Amino acid sequence: MALIVGLIIGLVLGLTGAGGSVFAVPLLIILLDLPMQQAIGISLGAVAVSALFGTITRLKSGNILWLPALVYSVLGAATAPIGNVVNQSIDEVTLLISFALLVVMIAARMWIQAQRTPEDTKAIRAQWSADKSEQEALCRAAGNQPFSIGFSCILAMSGGAVLTGLLSGLYGVGGGFLIVPTLIFLIQVSIQQAIATSLVVISVISSSGFITYLLSGATVESKTLALVCFGGVSGMVVGLLTSKRVNGPTLQKSFAGAMLIMMCITLMVKLFLRA
Known part of the structure; x- marks a missing residue:
């Protein structure tokens, strides 16, 4: 069952432009009957491995912007442990309800x-390569000058990066949304x-959150983690092979609807059936 969960996680992560990793926690809770904190820990590990695999498939595309990825990753990875500390300090019901609200927004x-922009839904993570964009990264906060490690560019990016890190550590999501x-x-x-750049950032921030989770003394069933991670990579491969046929606005709407249905089931199971 853990392998199937990982397969679904990798497939959804690969076939969405952003937001796919939020499937991980509900699936782990419903199908593997895990406590939410443990589901979040395994989610972080599985998402990190899947995103790293996706990064490798994108290396030759030329679309990864390494400098912005570095800045975003460092800022996000620094705050992911804070989210993990908060995760350990609040009760499961509060954590679950707040996560449900996040799922609704995503x-x-x-x-x-x-x-509104159906063409954007055809750009997904599961692609061996993409048409290289020659568009240069310009820093809006620096008067549209080329992006550089300067105060204005870092400050502008810090808000999104910090929030991504906090949410990753708190809920086990990749933060692509x-x-x-x-x-x-x-x-x-x-x-x-x-x-393409988000895959690098997700792999770094999720890894930071997962390492912090382990250092906090939390335990993870290694076999379950390995199966979920293997399934995640396998799901990404399936996404790579089928992406040209299935990606698009209809698929993204289907994922959004499935996300809401799965979250409702999770709430029912955790709050009512096992109360």
Whole structure:
């Protein structure tokens, strides 16, 4: 069952431009009957491995913007442990309800994107390569000058990066739903560049959150983690092979709807059936 969960996580993560990793926690809770904190820990590990695999498949595309990825990753990785500390200090019911609200916001954003900009939904993570965009990363906060490690550029990016890190540590999500629009807005790059760069950021921030989770003394069933991670990579491969046929606005709306349904089931199981 853990392998199947990982397969679904990797497939959804690969076939969405952003927001796919929020499937991980509900699936782990419903299908593997894990406590939420442990589900978050395994989610962080699985998302980190899947995103790293996605990064490797994108290396030759030329769309990864390494300098913005470095800045975003460092800021986000530094705050992911804070989210993990908060995770350990609040009760499971509060954590679950707040996570449900986050899922609703992400699903709504995915649905609206599919309605307003359907072409953007065809740019997904599961691609062996993408048409290289020659668009240069420009820092909006520095008067549209080329992006550099300067105070104004770092300050502008810090808000999204810090929030991404906190949410990753707190809920076990990758944060692509924040990373992609932040990069597009702040450094004015194409959707393909933003998605490719987000994979690097997700792998670093999720790894930071997972390491912090382990250092906190929490335990993870190594066999379960290995199976979920293997399934996640396998799901990404399936996404790579099928992406040209299935990606698009209809698929993204389907994922958004499935996300809401799965969250409702999770709430029912945790709050009512096992009360």
